[in-house]
Amino acid sequence: MNDTSLASLQPAVWRILDANFDRAREGLRIIEEWCRFALNHQAMANECKQMRQELGMWHTPEIRAARDTARDVGTTLSHPREEQRTGIEQLLQANLCRVQEALRVIEEYGKLYSPAISSGSKQMRYRVYALESNLLNYRRRQLLANSRLYLVTSAAPDLLLRVEAALQGGLTLVQYRDKQSNDTDRLAIAKQMCQLCHHYGALFILNDRVDLALAVDADGVHLGQQDISIALARQILGAQKIVGRSTTNPEEMERAIKEGADYIGVGPVYETPTKAGKAAAGIEYVQYAAKNATVPWFAIGGIDNTNLDDVLKAGAPGVAMVRAIMNAENPTHAVQFCLGMLNRVPQVGFRL
Protein backbone atom coordinates (compact mmCIF):
# COMPACT_ATOMS: atom_id res chain seq x y z
CA MET A 1 0.00 0.00 0.00
CA ASN A 2 1.89 3.05 -1.27
CA ASP A 3 -0.84 5.69 -1.18
CA THR A 4 -1.15 6.66 2.49
CA SER A 5 -3.57 9.57 2.07
CA LEU A 6 -6.48 9.47 4.52
CA ALA A 7 -8.95 8.75 1.72
CA SER A 8 -7.08 5.66 0.57
CA LEU A 9 -6.78 4.38 4.15
CA GLN A 10 -10.50 4.75 4.76
CA PRO A 11 -11.60 1.21 3.74
CA ALA A 12 -9.01 -0.38 6.01
CA VAL A 13 -10.03 1.88 8.92
CA TRP A 14 -13.69 0.99 8.35
CA ARG A 15 -12.85 -2.74 8.32
CA ILE A 16 -10.91 -2.40 11.57
CA LEU A 17 -13.73 -0.45 13.20
CA ASP A 18 -16.32 -2.92 11.90
CA ALA A 19 -14.45 -5.93 13.34
CA ASN A 20 -13.93 -4.23 16.68
CA PHE A 21 -17.50 -3.03 17.07
CA ASP A 22 -18.54 -6.66 16.59
CA ARG A 23 -15.88 -7.90 19.00
CA ALA A 24 -16.87 -5.43 21.72
CA ARG A 25 -20.59 -6.12 21.35
CA GLU A 26 -20.13 -9.89 21.36
CA GLY A 27 -17.92 -9.75 24.45
CA LEU A 28 -20.46 -7.54 26.23
CA ARG A 29 -23.28 -9.92 25.32
CA ILE A 30 -21.38 -12.85 26.87
CA ILE A 31 -20.89 -10.89 30.10
CA GLU A 32 -24.48 -9.63 30.04
CA GLU A 33 -25.84 -13.21 29.87
CA TRP A 34 -23.91 -14.14 33.01
CA CYS A 35 -25.10 -11.04 34.88
CA ARG A 36 -28.67 -11.68 33.80
CA PHE A 37 -29.11 -15.45 34.06
CA ALA A 38 -26.50 -16.53 36.61
CA LEU A 39 -26.22 -13.54 38.94
CA ASN A 40 -29.75 -12.19 38.42
CA HIS A 41 -28.14 -8.76 38.64
CA GLN A 42 -30.32 -6.27 36.79
CA ALA A 43 -28.04 -3.24 37.10
CA MET A 44 -24.96 -4.96 35.68
CA ALA A 45 -26.96 -6.67 32.91
CA ASN A 46 -28.47 -3.31 32.03
CA GLU A 47 -25.05 -1.61 31.94
CA CYS A 48 -23.88 -4.23 29.38
CA LYS A 49 -27.02 -3.70 27.33
CA GLN A 50 -26.65 0.09 27.33
CA MET A 51 -23.07 -0.17 26.14
CA ARG A 52 -24.03 -2.64 23.40
CA GLN A 53 -26.68 -0.25 22.20
CA GLU A 54 -24.32 2.72 22.15
CA LEU A 55 -21.83 0.67 20.15
CA GLY A 56 -24.65 -0.28 17.79
CA MET A 57 -25.34 3.41 17.12
CA TRP A 58 -21.68 4.11 16.32
CA HIS A 59 -21.52 1.03 14.05
CA THR A 60 -22.82 2.95 10.99
CA PRO A 61 -23.94 1.41 7.67
CA GLU A 62 -20.80 2.74 5.95
CA ILE A 63 -18.59 0.94 8.47
CA ARG A 64 -20.65 -2.25 8.17
CA ALA A 65 -20.47 -2.05 4.37
CA ALA A 66 -16.67 -2.25 4.51
CA ARG A 67 -16.83 -5.82 5.87
CA ASP A 68 -15.00 -8.27 3.63
CA THR A 69 -15.03 -11.59 5.44
CA ALA A 70 -13.93 -13.58 2.37
CA ARG A 71 -10.63 -11.65 2.23
CA ASP A 72 -10.12 -11.54 6.00
CA VAL A 73 -6.81 -13.31 6.66
CA GLY A 74 -7.58 -13.48 10.40
CA THR A 75 -10.69 -15.68 10.37
CA THR A 76 -8.72 -18.93 10.62
CA LEU A 77 -6.20 -17.68 13.17
CA SER A 78 -6.72 -18.87 16.70
CA HIS A 79 -4.66 -19.62 19.78
CA PRO A 80 -5.08 -22.79 21.89
CA ARG A 81 -5.77 -20.58 24.92
CA GLU A 82 -8.86 -19.18 23.18
CA GLU A 83 -10.32 -22.66 22.88
CA GLN A 84 -10.03 -23.59 26.50
CA ARG A 85 -11.49 -21.87 29.54
CA THR A 86 -10.77 -23.45 32.90
CA GLY A 87 -13.74 -21.91 34.63
CA ILE A 88 -16.33 -19.15 34.62
CA GLU A 89 -13.87 -16.69 36.16
CA GLN A 90 -11.46 -17.15 33.28
CA LEU A 91 -14.27 -17.01 30.73
CA LEU A 92 -15.53 -13.70 32.09
CA GLN A 93 -12.02 -12.32 32.39
CA ALA A 94 -11.19 -13.27 28.78
CA ASN A 95 -14.31 -11.55 27.51
CA LEU A 96 -13.79 -8.43 29.59
CA CYS A 97 -10.29 -8.25 28.16
CA ARG A 98 -11.64 -8.71 24.67
CA VAL A 99 -14.09 -5.82 25.12
CA GLN A 100 -11.39 -3.57 26.58
CA GLU A 101 -9.00 -4.34 23.71
CA ALA A 102 -11.68 -3.76 21.09
CA LEU A 103 -12.61 -0.41 22.68
CA ARG A 104 -8.97 0.61 22.69
CA VAL A 105 -8.72 -0.21 18.97
CA ILE A 106 -11.88 1.79 18.27
CA GLU A 107 -10.48 4.69 20.28
CA GLU A 108 -7.22 4.74 18.29
CA TYR A 109 -8.54 4.09 14.77
CA GLY A 110 -11.61 6.15 15.54
CA LYS A 111 -9.30 9.19 15.58
CA LEU A 112 -9.03 8.71 11.82
CA TYR A 113 -12.79 8.47 11.45
CA SER A 114 -14.70 10.35 14.15
CA PRO A 115 -13.25 12.09 17.22
CA ALA A 116 -16.64 11.71 18.94
CA ILE A 117 -16.58 7.92 18.54
CA SER A 118 -12.95 7.83 19.63
CA SER A 119 -13.55 9.73 22.86
CA GLY A 120 -16.86 7.89 23.46
CA SER A 121 -14.98 4.62 23.18
CA LYS A 122 -12.41 5.79 25.71
CA GLN A 123 -15.16 6.68 28.19
CA MET A 124 -16.76 3.30 27.61
CA ARG A 125 -13.48 1.51 28.31
CA TYR A 126 -13.50 3.06 31.78
CA ARG A 127 -17.07 1.89 32.25
CA VAL A 128 -15.92 -1.62 31.39
CA TYR A 129 -13.14 -1.42 34.00
CA ALA A 130 -15.75 -0.43 36.58
CA LEU A 131 -18.03 -3.25 35.43
CA GLU A 132 -15.15 -5.70 35.75
CA SER A 133 -14.44 -4.71 39.30
CA ASN A 134 -18.15 -4.77 40.27
CA LEU A 135 -18.63 -8.13 38.62
CA LEU A 136 -15.70 -9.84 40.29
CA ASN A 137 -16.57 -8.28 43.62
CA TYR A 138 -20.20 -9.31 43.38
CA ARG A 139 -19.33 -12.85 42.31
CA ARG A 140 -16.95 -13.20 45.24
CA ARG A 141 -19.48 -11.98 47.76
CA GLN A 142 -22.27 -14.07 46.31
CA LEU A 143 -20.10 -17.18 46.46
CA LEU A 144 -19.21 -16.36 50.06
CA ALA A 145 -22.86 -15.88 51.02
CA ASN A 146 -23.83 -19.14 49.31
CA SER A 147 -21.00 -21.18 50.82
CA ARG A 148 -22.19 -23.33 53.68
CA LEU A 149 -19.13 -25.43 54.21
CA TYR A 150 -15.70 -23.95 54.79
CA LEU A 151 -12.60 -26.10 54.71
CA VAL A 152 -9.77 -24.85 56.90
CA THR A 153 -6.66 -26.85 56.02
CA SER A 154 -4.12 -28.55 58.26
CA ALA A 155 -0.67 -29.92 57.46
CA ALA A 156 -0.72 -33.06 55.34
CA PRO A 157 1.86 -34.66 53.03
CA ASP A 158 -0.79 -34.85 50.31
CA LEU A 159 -2.30 -31.45 51.17
CA LEU A 160 -3.16 -30.31 47.65
CA LEU A 161 -4.58 -33.70 46.70
CA ARG A 162 -6.82 -33.62 49.77
CA VAL A 163 -7.98 -30.10 48.99
CA GLU A 164 -8.67 -31.11 45.40
CA ALA A 165 -10.65 -34.13 46.54
CA ALA A 166 -12.71 -31.85 48.81
CA LEU A 167 -13.31 -29.43 45.93
CA GLN A 168 -14.52 -32.33 43.83
CA GLY A 169 -17.19 -32.90 46.46
CA GLY A 170 -18.64 -29.44 45.78
CA LEU A 171 -16.74 -27.29 48.28
CA THR A 172 -16.70 -23.57 47.43
CA LEU A 173 -14.66 -22.03 50.25
CA VAL A 174 -11.13 -22.95 51.36
CA GLN A 175 -8.80 -21.40 53.91
CA TYR A 176 -5.11 -22.21 53.81
CA ARG A 177 -4.02 -22.45 57.45
CA ASP A 178 -0.41 -23.41 57.96
CA LYS A 179 1.28 -22.83 61.30
CA GLN A 180 4.50 -24.70 60.61
CA SER A 181 5.95 -24.21 57.11
CA ASN A 182 8.56 -21.62 56.28
CA ASP A 183 7.49 -18.67 54.16
CA THR A 184 9.06 -19.98 50.95
CA ASP A 185 6.98 -23.15 51.20
CA ARG A 186 3.89 -21.27 52.37
CA LEU A 187 4.07 -19.00 49.35
CA ALA A 188 4.53 -21.89 46.92
CA ILE A 189 1.66 -23.87 48.48
CA ALA A 190 -0.59 -20.81 48.62
CA LYS A 191 -0.02 -20.15 44.92
CA GLN A 192 -0.90 -23.70 43.97
CA MET A 193 -3.89 -23.90 46.29
CA CYS A 194 -5.20 -20.59 45.00
CA GLN A 195 -5.01 -21.83 41.40
CA LEU A 196 -6.63 -25.11 42.37
CA CYS A 197 -9.53 -23.39 44.13
CA HIS A 198 -10.11 -21.00 41.23
CA HIS A 199 -10.00 -23.90 38.79
CA TYR A 200 -12.94 -25.40 40.70
CA GLY A 201 -14.68 -22.02 40.99
CA ALA A 202 -14.06 -21.88 44.76
CA LEU A 203 -12.88 -18.98 46.93
CA PHE A 204 -9.41 -19.09 48.40
CA ILE A 205 -8.65 -17.38 51.72
CA LEU A 206 -5.33 -17.10 53.55
CA ASN A 207 -5.23 -17.59 57.31
CA ASP A 208 -3.41 -14.83 59.22
CA ARG A 209 -1.16 -13.62 56.38
CA VAL A 210 -2.28 -10.50 54.53
CA ASP A 211 1.10 -10.32 52.75
CA LEU A 212 0.73 -13.80 51.27
CA ALA A 213 -2.90 -13.13 50.37
CA LEU A 214 -1.74 -10.10 48.40
CA ALA A 215 1.17 -11.99 46.82
CA VAL A 216 -0.97 -14.81 45.43
CA ASP A 217 -4.03 -12.65 44.68
CA ALA A 218 -6.16 -14.70 47.08
CA ASP A 219 -9.85 -13.86 47.49
CA GLY A 220 -9.21 -12.69 51.00
CA VAL A 221 -7.75 -13.19 54.43
CA HIS A 222 -8.94 -14.60 57.75
CA LEU A 223 -7.87 -12.58 60.78
CA GLY A 224 -7.86 -13.65 64.41
CA GLN A 225 -8.54 -11.33 67.34
CA GLN A 226 -4.80 -10.62 67.75
CA ASP A 227 -4.22 -9.80 64.08
CA ILE A 228 -4.26 -6.43 62.27
CA SER A 229 -7.46 -4.42 61.97
CA ILE A 230 -10.02 -5.17 59.28
CA ALA A 231 -9.56 -1.62 57.94
CA LEU A 232 -5.83 -2.10 57.53
CA ALA A 233 -6.28 -5.47 55.83
CA ARG A 234 -8.68 -3.81 53.39
CA GLN A 235 -6.27 -0.99 52.79
CA ILE A 236 -3.57 -3.53 51.90
CA LEU A 237 -5.72 -5.94 49.89
CA GLY A 238 -8.20 -3.54 48.30
CA ALA A 239 -11.93 -3.09 48.83
CA GLN A 240 -12.79 -6.04 46.58
CA LYS A 241 -11.22 -8.66 48.82
CA ILE A 242 -12.88 -10.64 51.59
CA VAL A 243 -11.84 -10.07 55.19
CA GLY A 244 -13.04 -12.55 57.82
CA ARG A 245 -12.61 -12.36 61.59
CA SER A 246 -12.70 -15.00 64.36
CA THR A 247 -15.09 -14.33 67.22
CA THR A 248 -15.57 -16.23 70.46
CA ASN A 249 -18.24 -14.14 72.18
CA PRO A 250 -21.00 -11.55 71.55
CA GLU A 251 -18.71 -8.53 72.11
CA GLU A 252 -16.19 -9.76 69.55
CA MET A 253 -19.01 -10.48 67.13
CA GLU A 254 -20.48 -7.01 67.50
CA ARG A 255 -17.08 -5.38 67.04
CA ALA A 256 -16.16 -7.50 64.01
CA ILE A 257 -19.43 -6.62 62.30
CA LYS A 258 -19.10 -2.95 63.18
CA GLU A 259 -15.56 -2.92 61.81
CA GLY A 260 -16.83 -4.32 58.52
CA ALA A 261 -15.94 -8.02 58.54
CA ASP A 262 -17.30 -9.77 55.45
CA TYR A 263 -17.88 -12.91 57.47
CA ILE A 264 -17.12 -14.19 60.94
CA GLY A 265 -16.00 -17.45 62.49
CA VAL A 266 -18.14 -18.41 65.51
CA GLY A 267 -16.45 -20.70 68.01
CA PRO A 268 -14.77 -22.90 69.03
CA VAL A 269 -18.17 -24.51 69.47
CA TYR A 270 -16.52 -27.53 71.11
CA GLU A 271 -13.02 -28.04 72.44
CA THR A 272 -10.75 -29.32 69.73
CA PRO A 273 -7.22 -30.74 69.47
CA THR A 274 -6.74 -28.54 66.38
CA LYS A 275 -6.67 -25.56 68.73
CA ALA A 276 -5.56 -27.24 71.93
CA GLY A 277 -6.02 -25.23 75.10
CA LYS A 278 -8.64 -22.89 73.65
CA ALA A 279 -11.83 -22.91 75.71
CA ALA A 280 -15.07 -23.81 73.97
CA ALA A 281 -17.48 -20.94 73.34
CA GLY A 282 -20.31 -23.48 73.46
CA ILE A 283 -23.46 -24.15 71.48
CA GLU A 284 -25.11 -21.17 73.24
CA TYR A 285 -22.84 -18.85 71.30
CA VAL A 286 -24.04 -20.48 68.06
CA GLN A 287 -27.63 -19.82 69.18
CA TYR A 288 -26.70 -16.23 69.91
CA ALA A 289 -25.09 -15.83 66.47
CA ALA A 290 -28.19 -17.29 64.82
CA LYS A 291 -30.24 -14.48 66.33
CA ASN A 292 -27.77 -11.62 65.98
CA ALA A 293 -25.21 -12.08 63.20
CA THR A 294 -25.90 -9.91 60.17
CA VAL A 295 -23.03 -11.11 57.99
CA PRO A 296 -22.30 -14.64 56.72
CA TRP A 297 -20.89 -16.77 59.56
CA PHE A 298 -19.46 -20.19 60.12
CA ALA A 299 -19.58 -22.21 63.31
CA ILE A 300 -16.15 -23.74 63.91
CA GLY A 301 -14.40 -25.99 66.38
CA GLY A 302 -14.81 -29.70 66.99
CA ILE A 303 -17.57 -30.08 64.42
CA ASP A 304 -17.89 -33.43 62.67
CA ASN A 305 -20.70 -35.62 61.39
CA THR A 306 -21.59 -36.78 64.92
CA ASN A 307 -22.55 -33.28 66.08
CA LEU A 308 -23.21 -31.37 62.84
CA ASP A 309 -26.93 -31.86 63.30
CA ASP A 310 -26.82 -30.19 66.76
CA VAL A 311 -24.90 -27.23 65.33
CA LEU A 312 -27.44 -26.87 62.54
CA LYS A 313 -30.32 -27.14 65.01
CA ALA A 314 -28.70 -24.31 66.98
CA GLY A 315 -29.12 -22.20 63.83
CA ALA A 316 -25.73 -22.23 62.06
CA PRO A 317 -26.13 -21.40 58.36
CA GLY A 318 -22.65 -22.74 57.66
CA VAL A 319 -19.78 -24.58 59.32
CA ALA A 320 -16.00 -24.55 59.08
CA MET A 321 -14.09 -27.78 59.56
CA VAL A 322 -10.51 -28.92 59.77
CA ARG A 323 -10.20 -32.56 60.86
CA ALA A 324 -13.58 -33.78 59.67
CA ILE A 325 -12.46 -33.14 56.09
CA MET A 326 -8.67 -33.11 56.18
CA ASN A 327 -8.45 -36.41 58.11
CA ALA A 328 -11.35 -38.11 56.34
CA GLU A 329 -10.58 -41.32 54.50
CA ASN A 330 -12.26 -39.76 51.49
CA PRO A 331 -12.52 -35.93 51.57
CA THR A 332 -14.87 -35.90 48.56
CA HIS A 333 -17.38 -38.08 50.42
CA ALA A 334 -16.90 -36.14 53.65
CA VAL A 335 -17.75 -32.90 51.84
CA GLN A 336 -20.71 -34.44 50.04
CA PHE A 337 -22.07 -35.80 53.31
CA CYS A 338 -21.78 -32.46 55.12
CA LEU A 339 -23.20 -30.48 52.20
CA GLY A 340 -26.10 -32.93 52.06
CA MET A 341 -26.89 -32.17 55.72
CA LEU A 342 -26.32 -28.43 55.37
CA ASN A 343 -28.50 -28.15 52.29
CA ARG A 344 -31.47 -29.67 54.12
CA VAL A 345 -31.64 -26.45 56.12
CA PRO A 346 -33.00 -23.42 54.20
CA GLN A 347 -30.35 -20.87 53.23
CA VAL A 348 -30.20 -17.59 55.16
CA GLY A 349 -30.25 -14.59 52.78
CA PHE A 350 -27.48 -12.22 53.86
CA ARG A 351 -27.43 -8.82 52.19
CA LEU A 352 -24.60 -8.59 49.62
Ligand SMILES: Cc1ncc(COP(=O)(O)OP(=O)(O)O)c(N)n1
Ligand atom coordinates in the same frame (compact mmCIF):
# COMPACT_ATOMS: atom_id res chain seq x y z
C1 LIG B 1 -13.48 -19.57 59.80
C2 LIG B 1 -12.46 -19.45 60.86
N1 LIG B 1 -12.85 -19.10 62.10
C3 LIG B 1 -11.95 -19.00 63.06
C4 LIG B 1 -10.60 -19.25 62.80
C5 LIG B 1 -9.57 -19.09 63.89
O1 LIG B 1 -8.69 -18.02 63.59
P1 LIG B 1 -7.63 -17.54 64.70
O2 LIG B 1 -8.40 -17.17 65.91
O3 LIG B 1 -6.76 -16.51 64.12
O4 LIG B 1 -6.80 -18.83 64.97
P2 LIG B 1 -5.84 -19.57 63.95
O5 LIG B 1 -6.68 -20.24 62.93
O6 LIG B 1 -4.96 -18.55 63.31
O7 LIG B 1 -5.11 -20.53 64.77
C6 LIG B 1 -10.25 -19.61 61.52
N2 LIG B 1 -8.97 -19.87 61.20
N3 LIG B 1 -11.18 -19.70 60.56
Ligand SMILES: Cc1ncsc1CCOP(=O)(O)O
Ligand atom coordinates in the same frame (compact mmCIF):
# COMPACT_ATOMS: atom_id res chain seq x y z
C1 LIG C 1 -8.97 -22.79 63.64
C2 LIG C 1 -9.98 -22.89 64.70
N1 LIG C 1 -10.51 -21.80 65.26
C3 LIG C 1 -11.42 -22.06 66.19
S1 LIG C 1 -11.60 -23.72 66.38
C4 LIG C 1 -10.48 -24.06 65.18
C5 LIG C 1 -10.08 -25.42 64.77
C6 LIG C 1 -11.19 -26.26 64.26
O1 LIG C 1 -10.66 -27.49 63.93
P1 LIG C 1 -11.50 -28.82 63.94
O2 LIG C 1 -12.54 -28.70 62.89
O3 LIG C 1 -10.47 -29.87 63.58
O4 LIG C 1 -12.03 -29.02 65.29
Ligand SMILES: [Mg+2]
Ligand atom coordinates in the same frame (compact mmCIF):
# COMPACT_ATOMS: atom_id res chain seq x y z
MG1 LIG D 1 -5.10 -16.48 63.16
